[in-house]
Amino acid sequence: MPVADDLFGVAYLDDESFRAGATLFGVGMALSDFPVTDEGTKRLNLVLQAASRMIDTFCGKVFTPTDLVETHELDLTTWQIRVNNPPVVSISSCIIRYAIDGTITIQTNKIHINNQQGFLEIARYLEGTLTLMEIGTELNCPVVEITYKSLQTVPKTVQLATGYQAGHLINSGYVDKTLPPNFGKVDLDGLSINNKKGYRSSQEMMAGSFSPEAERLLISERKLSIA
Numbered sequence: 001m002p003v004a005d006d007l008f009g010v011a012y013l014d015d016e017s018f019r020a021g022a023t024l025f026g027v028g029m030a031l032s033d034f035p036v037t038d039e040g041t042k043r044l045n046l047v048l049q050a051a052s053r054m055i056d057t058f059c060g061k062v063f064t065p066t067d068l069v070e071t072h073e074l075d076l077t078t079w080q081i082r083v084n085n086p087p088v089v090s091i092s093s094c095i096i097r098y099a100i101d102g103t104i105t106i107q108t109n110k111i112h113i114n115n116q117q118g119f120l121e122i123a124r125y126l127e128g129t130l131t132l133m134e135i136g137t138e139l140n141c142p143v144v145e146i147t148y149k150s151l152q153t154v155p156k157t158v159q160l161a162t163g164y165q166a167g168h169l170i171n172s173g174y175v176d177k178t179l180p181p182n183f184g185k186v187d188l189d190g191l192s193i194n195n196k197k198g199y200r201s202s203q204e205m206m207a208g209s210f211s212p213e214a215e216r217l218l219i220s221e222r223k224l225s226i227a
Helices: 015-020 029-033 038-059 129-135 156-178 202-209 212-217
Strands: 067-073 090-099 102-105 111-114 119-122 143-149 185-188 191-194
Touching: 015 038, 015 156, 029 156, 038 156, 038 212, 090 111, 090 119, 090 129, 156 212
Parallel strands: none
Antiparallel strands: 067 143, 090 102, 090 143, 111 119, 185 191
16 A cells, blocks of 8 residues: 655655755765655655654644644633744634634634734624623633644754754664664764663653754744643
8 A cells, every 4th residue: 555645744844955965964874775766755755754743742833834723712801812833924714612503703804913922812892702792602611713824934943953853763763774673872974873672761762762953953943831
């Protein structure tokens, strides 16, 4: 069964740019497993896609320059919401769902985008919203269903981090294929790879799963969880 080209979603770096920067990303011998053929390029793109999803997870947000669709609880005190992937460049659509089958469509030009403080605020004195303020809601907490764009292009630092993370994955796979299981830590093309299985310390786990170069590049993009 053929593997879908977009199995893991959008890649933040294309295969040609990755090959051009192969030395920078620390892949030498390992890149021989991804020849410049249709099949080799397809497999390389899968790695780049997987690296991109790992970056999404690490940062707690996505960097895809397409429409994002999210649902958030609406604070009826402030009429503000906070999206998952700031900054907001434009809003395509917005509705408030106040009942199972009850919605109010909000004109996008009636939503204030405050990227500096990280929230969107809906004008509360609109047709429909005034009634909502007076009669309350059927749902315990009304929600906003919003479609918006966050980025026009993938940030350069994220593209670079994708290359480093893809290189890390490629080298890790090469080590697993070439060396005996549980061989341990080895330096390959300037990268430290650890193929030790079973019990590993937390430091070994972190070092084995994510490129340190990518991690440093993504510090400013990382969205920290609030306990």
